[in-house]
Amino acid sequence: MYKVKVYITLRESVLDPQGTVVKGSLHSLDFNEVQDVRIGKYMELTIDKTDRDIDAAVKEMCERLLANIVIEDYRYEIEECVAL
Amino acid sequence: MYKVKVYITLRESVLDPQGTVVKGSLHSLDFNEVQDVRIGKYMELTIDKTDRDIDAAVKEMCERLLANIVIEDYRYEIEECVAL
Secondary structure (H helix, E strand, C coil), rough: EEEEEEEECCCCCCCCCHHHHHHHHHCCCCCCCCCEEEEEEEEEEEEEECCCCCCHHHHHHHHHHHCCCCCEEEEEEEEECCCC | EEEEEEEEEECCCCCHHHHHHHHHHHCCCCCCCEEEEEEEEEEEEEEEECCCHHHHHEEEEEHHHCCCCCCCCEEEEEECCCCC
């Protein structure tokens, strides 16, 4: 069994209005030292072992469904774990 | 300057309907080996150095604004970096 952590972030060149709002809220809570906030998604997938190559499978999941690769970047970490 | 990565996930006991939908979509794309999907948020904050303790400040930001601690868990990593 694999535990896969996927991080999806907006590309640097894409505006992040949600992040801008959160930054404003942090400033109004008196955290004026916050210079920038970028908001992305984080997913944890639990995947069974198959004959398929796990790395290629996760890459395909990201490209076909999880990330919008026009405006988002993705990266992932794969951990193999023993089912209890 | 600090770069802070914040990971916000739903608590284990909380249902994740969005994750269930993504799992269904992955199955319909023929990724039947996916057992579970949990979706959370990922934030990158850029924070200036101040007299305030950075760890305590980030913890307070999470508890007061970024995470809903009733249903969500959070963890964060703080990296110190040199402004270029």
